[in-house]
Amino acid sequence: MTEQDPSPNPTEAPVDPLFTHPASPFVRTEAPVPVAYQSPPNTAPNPAIYSTWITYRTQIEFGLAVLAYLMVLVGSVTVLQANRGADWRYYVAVLPVAPAAFVIWLFVRAISRLDELQRRIQMEAFAFSLGTTALVTFGYGFLEGAGMPHLSWTYVFPLMAVLWGVGVAVFRWRYR
Numbered sequence: 001m002t003e004q005d006p007s008p009n010p011t012e013a014p015v016d017p018l019f020t021h022p023a024s025p026f027v028r029t030e031a032p033v034p035v036a037y038q039s040p041p042n043t044a045p046n047p048a049i050y051s052t053w054i055t056y057r058t059q060i061e062f063g064l065a066v067l068a069y070l071m072v073l074v075g076s077v078t079v080l081q082a083n084r085g086a087d088w089r090y091y092v093a094v095l096p097v098a099p100a101a102f103v104i105w106l107f108v109r110a111i112s113r114l115d116e117l118q119r120r121i122q123m124e125a126f127a128f129s130l131g132t133t134a135l136v137t138f139g140y141g142f143l144e145g146a147g148m149p150h151l152s153w154t155y156v157f158p159l160m161a162v163l164w165g166v167g168v169a170v171f172r173w174r175y176r
Helices: 057-083 087-091 096-112 117-143 154-175
Strands: none
Touching: 057 087, 057 096, 096 117, 117 154
């Protein structure tokens, strides 16, 4: 830096090398004046606001279908207990199958909407559940022949659901 006044013509100004006053106590150094810029414009679009129905559609449909199943089941059991000798009792007994079939259809549709990895995890967990349930029930069938008490078929589906949950946890951990 020089102590001279700068000339109006920048080509005539003397060039001061950068290393001439690196640590001089006589030259005052100041931080550069901050330049105030405006904030950049917000180019990101605002996220679309979805309704609760669109965001949670699958969960709402599944919940309503299970609720319909429970309502039809309670109604069916109540009507069957009040009319034990009626000819139409078999038709009323199978009424809960309709909302249960709708639950299965919703479940298959939800599985088909998953990405490849999640679909693979679900399919492997289901295969594990199906095979393990088959082995457990097949093995218990032999134990019943040896004298163990008879178990109702209503225990098969909860066993399959629990094993499926175990399979999902194991395969998610495996693919993490």
